[in-house]
Amino acid sequence: MEQSEKTINPMDLIKKIEVALNDSLETISKCVSINELNSLTVMTVGKKSQLIELRSQLKNVEVSARKEIGKVLTDALEKVEETFKLKQSELNLIAEQNYDRNDLTEFWAKLDNTYKVKTGGLHPVTEAQWDLEEIFISMGFSVTDGPEVETDWYNFEALNIPKDHPARGMWDTFYLESGVPETVLMRTHTSPVQIRVMKCYSPPIYTVMPGRCFRRDTPDARHLATFHQIEGLVVDKGITFAHLAGTIEKFTTSYFGPNIHARLRPAYFPFTEPSAEFEITCTVCSGVGCRTCSMTGWIELGGCGMVDPEVFFAVGINPEEWSGFAFGFGIDRLVQMKYSLNDMRDLIENDLRLLRQF
Ligand code: FA5
Numbered sequence: 442m443e444q445s446e447k448t449i450n451p452m453d454l455i456k457k458i459e460v461a462l463n464d465s466l467e468t469i470s471k472c473v474s475i476n477e478l479n480s481l482t483v484m485t486v487g488k489k490s491q492l493i494e495l496r497s498q499l500k501n502v503e504v505s506a507r508k509e510i511g512k513v514l515t516d517a518l519e520k521v522e523e524t525f526k527l528k529q530s531e532l533n534l535i536a537e538q539n540y541d542r543n544d545l546t547e548f549w550a551k552l553d554n555t556y557k558v559k560t561g562g563l564h565p566v567t568e569a570q571w572d573l574e575e576i577f578i579s580m581g582f583s584v585t586d587g588p589e590v591e592t593d594w595y596n597f598e599a600l601n602i603p604k605d606h607p608a609r610g611m612w613d614t615f616y617l618e619s620g621v622p623e624t625v626l627m628r629t630h631t632s633p634v635q636i637r638v639m640k641c642y643s644p645p646i647y648t649v650m651p652g653r654c655f656r657r658d659t660p661d662a663r664h665l666a667t668f669h670q671i672e673g674l675v676v677d678k679g680i681t682f683a684h685l686a687g688t689i690e691k692f693t694t695s696y697f698g699p700n701i702h703a704r705l706r707p708a709y710f711p712f713t714e715p716s717a718e719f720e721i722t723c724t725v726c727s728g729v730g731c732r733t734c735s736m737t738g739w740i741e742l743g744g745c746g747m748v749d750p751e752v753f754f755a756v757g758i759n760p761e762e763w764s765g766f767a768f769g770f771g772i773d774r775l776v777q778m779k780y781s782l783n784d785m786r787d788l789i790e791n792d793l794r795l796l797r798q799f
Contacts, residue, residue: 448502448503449501451502451503451506451509454498454499454502454510455510455513457495457498458492458495458510458513459517461490461491461492461495461517462520465485465492465524466521466524468481468484468485469521469524469525469528470524470528472528472532473532475529475532475533475536478525478528478529486525490521492514492517492521493518499511562796562797563799564799565776565796565799566772566773566788568799569696569772569775569779570671573649573651573671573692573775574649574651576692576695576696577692580692582649582673583647584648584650584651585638585648585649585650586634586650587633587634587637587650587652589627589655590617590625590628591625591626591627591628591633592624592626593623593624593625595628595633595636595637596614596629597612598755599633599636599756600632600633600635600636600712600752600755601711601749601751601752606711608709612629612630612656613629613656613657614629614657615627615655615656627654628654629656631651631652631670631671631672631769632672632712632767632769634650634672635650635672635674635712635748636752636756638650638674639674639752639756639758640757644676644678644758644763644765645676645678646674646676647674647675648673648674649671650671650672650673650674651669651670651772652669652670653667653668653669654667654668654669655667660786661785661786662732662783662785662786663733663774663777663785665773665785665786665788665789667789668771668774668785669772669773670769670770670771671769671770671772672767672769673688673745673766673767673768673769673770674748674765674767675688675765675766676748676758676763676764676765677763677765678762678764679764680747680763680764680765680766681747681764682715684766685745685746685766686705688768689719690703693721693742696775696779697721697779701722702721702728703721703722704720704721704739705717705720705745706719706720708746710744710746712746712748712749712751712752712767713744713745713746713747713748713749713766713767714746714747714749716744716745716746717745717746718741718744718745719742719744719745719770720740721742721778722738723737723739724740724778724779725781725783726738732783733777733783733784740774740777741774742771742774742775742778743768743769743770743771743774744768744769745767745769746766746767746768747764747765748764773785776788780799
């Protein structure tokens, strides 16, 4: 048969198919990530692939050769598709194995064996703070907020810790370069919010004040430089240490469940008298002694005591008429003990393998 302008030599088309096939297989084999492979879908197995484009030339081949070339083309397309799928599962597997690299741009997660859109979740410390707020609200307390940047007066002076008082050493402070040196600081505890509440509201007062605190503490198994506390304050007539002990017992058992083993130990805080520290048996070692509890078997969760009359004087409340108690518990420490984490620093590592467990 004489070849018209439009007619293509079958052998030429077969060669073109072979070249296109090898090109596509090479492109697929060179992909190193699933994202790269997916971005080449249209060019390799989709509408714009070389093989699909060659299919349109079949009509220019003499009729008697079309069937044979059609088969070559179909085989080539199947081969590319098969290779693409194989590569896809290989790269998906690699992506899954490398999952702990925590690709934060990743939007899909494999949950219950299918890929779903990730909606994120609350950090365990936020969750604990909200749970604690609920517990106290159910006990009739309100929730109050206070500033993270404080003045020396609220953070120390009004709490009966004058300048040069040795107790200042208990709170190694970040000062801000603002105003007179060492007058503006990142609050070292939530206790200054007590002062703000007592200056704003008249007793009776039943409130909790959660929030972030900052100390120049070297991070270790149970300390961070930025951490969270929940402060409690009750001021009413006839309040005694028994009310304080009962309140702490109620909220800690609501948070941990009834099986904690706890004790109140005498302690010193300039703003409460008498003062105590609340400790529980270390949940990492069940009290045997470990690195987390410095081999003591006990973990301190917070400080507490009866509001010192000096504090009432500073805010203009008459200690002859009113009495009260206060406490300050570490929320990160509560979370650490609830989930038996041997190192508090794990909470700020942003390791999704840990965070997804909550
Ligand atoms: C105080 O901060 C007092 N303001 C508590 C208080 C309030 C006593 C009201 C009396 C009345 P202390 O420094 O011990 O106390 O801290 C209380 C709790 O905060 C600790 O038991 C611990 O759970 C937590 N905490 C303290 N420092 C850190 C830190 N660097 N990292 C993590 N948690 C901490």
